[in-house]
Amino acid sequence: MPGEYLLLMAACVAITLPLEFVLGARVYRRPRRLLLAVLPLLLIFSVWDAVAIARGHWDYSPAHTTGWLLPFAVPVEEVVFFIVIPLCGLLTFEAVGRMLGRRAPAAPAAPSAPTSSAPPSRSRNVPSLPEFREQGHVSGAKDGGTGVGDA
Amino acid sequence: MPEYTVATLAAVVVVVAVELLWARTGIFRTAQYWITMAIVFFFQVLVDGWLTKLSEPIVRYAPAQFAGIRFPFDIPIEDFGFGFALVTGTIIAWQLAGRKEPA
Numbered sequence: 001m002p003g004e005y006l007l008l009m010a011a012c013v014a015i016t017l018p019l020e021f022v023l024g025a026r027v028y029r030r031p032r033r034l035l036l037a038v039l040p041l042l043l044i045f046s047v048w049d050a051v052a053i054a055r056g057h058w059d060y061s062p063a064h065t066t067g068w069l070l071p072f073a074v075p076v077e078e079v080v081f082f083i084v085i086p087l088c089g090l091l092t093f094e095a096v097g098r099m100l101g102r103r104a105p106a107a108p109a110a111p112s113a114p115t116s117s118a119p120p121s122r123s124r125n126v127p128s129l130p131e132f133r134e135q136g137h138v139s140g141a142k143d144g145g146t147g148v149g150d151a
Numbered sequence: 152m153p154e155y156t157v158a159t160l161a162a163v164v165v166v167v168a169v170e171l172l173w174a175r176t177g178i179f180r181t182a183q184y185w186i187t188m189a190i191v192f193f194f195q196v197l198v199d200g201w202l203t204k205l206s207e208p209i210v211r212y213a214p215a216q217f218a219g220i221r222f223p224f225d226i227p228i229e230d231f232g233f234g235f236a237l238v239t240g241t242i243i244a245w246q247l248a249g250r251k252e253p254a
Binding site: 034037 | 154182184186207208210211213216217234242244
């Protein structure tokens with residue numbers, strides 16, 4: 001079936017939807033950040049794909065792909081792949097983060113007097129709720145505080 | 152060494168180097184990242200297994216261009232480096248983009 005590769009990608013999107021809408025991954029709801037995360041890798045891997053196709057590393061079964069080709073003979077399915085798979089990865093990453101956060105809400109709490117040389121939020125983009133409040137935002141932010149300025 | 156093997160190894164090294172030397176998001180020190188990669192690996196086996204199954208492949212690999220080891224199912228092992236680089240790179244970019252996001 002010519003649409004098989006695309007259908008597989010659609011299945012990946014469908015199966016990961018609950019991560020956003022049930023587990024609260026908030027990936028689709030941060031479109032700007034999503035674009036900034038996906039675009040660079042999409043470009044790099046499309047180039048890789050084009051080179052690999054040109055050098056004969058792999059090709060695609062005409063029976064299972066649409067045959068729609070982009071420049072450098074890259075099948076449209078491949079670009080879809082380079083969007084869908086990173087998207088699934090980010091949904092997983094954020095959903096896992098939510099799950100871990102729920103179990104241990106007191107992730108290294110905002111230090112009242114940060115004495116260490118490392119910035120407190122070095123490896124976490126999402127401020128804990130106390131940090132978020134400290135930064136002067138309204139209390140009662142539902143999602144741990146990244147909702148501001150998302151859309 | 153076959154070209155896909157070289158390209159994959161290079162991609163893994165570049166992504167790890169980007170994280171450790173430049174981006175420094177710290178993801179390699181988090182359970183969140185490693186649990187994510189375990190889940191991604193599991194689903195990659197299913198999806199990639201479907202794409203590469205020799206009985207009816209969607210993506211067809213030139214035998215001379217990869218190491219020749221297909222595991223599990225018929226997945227060329229290089230694909231796991233490819234997937235690691237793609238997903239890890241995306242998570243790094245996501246973390247960097249989040250850093251700049253107006254808090």
